[in-house]
Amino acid sequence: MTTETKIIGLISLVSIALLFGFVWLSSVNAPLPKVEPQKVEKPELIDSQSQRLLPEAPVQLVEFGDFQCPACGATHPVIKQLQAHFGSRLGFVYRHYPLDGIHPHADSTALASQAAANQGKFFEYHDLLFAKQNNWSTATSIKKKLISYAKELNLDLKRFEEDLNSESSRERVALDKGTALALGLTGTPSLFINGERYQGELTFEALKAAIEAIK
């Protein structure tokens, strides 16, 4: 065997080994199974199980969001600003619309937030996901990241892991997804103010003006 043949053989073997390694790692660190949207005949913007802040407030802001969407990540601090500005006058509802076609971790993070919701910390987990979006979006193992965030919030980790892929978590995300599709939403974030679809700029000033215009 000539030196040249040995070199070709070595490069080929290393490449094939790397290929198999990637395939194996990919399966080991796979995101949680995707959630199929539920078929929804009569979509409701807010239902009894929706994650809500200040449900009695006169103005209700509903967001259909995707935790892996950079635009939702950029809108998150704007919504926090609005909440600080309007206080008890502004309620907030978060509904899941994970765009799993373009965001591989969208479903996993939605499910994780529901698992946190089962322990009463949905919005804490929601805030953490958006705050650390750049950190987990391209993480090798999304499950490890999600569990680490649960640990950060002092959640019961055993229960959290069980709830990550539980029937109830999947049903909730499936219902939200189906609602978004039934409403004809084509992207995230999709915002509604007191039931009316908001199509303006996702800036503090524009949203503040739209909320103040509500009589």
Next chain:
Amino acid sequence: MSDKISLTWSKIKPQAIRWLPYKLWLISLVAMLGSLYFSEIRHINPCPLCWYQRIFAYPNAILIGLIIWKKDRRAWLYTAVLALGQVAVALYQVLLQAGVRGIASSCSTNIATTCAKAYPVLGPLTLPQLSLIAGLTILIGSIWLYRHHRATV
């Protein structure tokens, strides 16, 4: 001065011809394995334009290896054609991303719109930019090796 350059080049040329195919092969393999690393390990979903670039780029990873093994130097023409396809799509995507500033106002259910978003993966370089650099290198190297083969037969 030009005599010095010619003399230096005539000394380097045999080595360049000897090792350039391996360098092109390594670039092609790194391009293929690198893109798989980003999609399968880092979970950065390839958009449609990324898939078209892969269609042109991946065969070269095998083809160049075969050229080296079988010493079929006419086949550099085929790698050049594939690299040209990769360059064309990569260039289009680089220009597309250059035209989009800042974070888009929304994430769309239309998968094709994700091609316009730039994600730096190696320092400031994005995947389409890396693909363009790799494709151009393989294209120019393949053309040169093919022409060298034609000149010596």
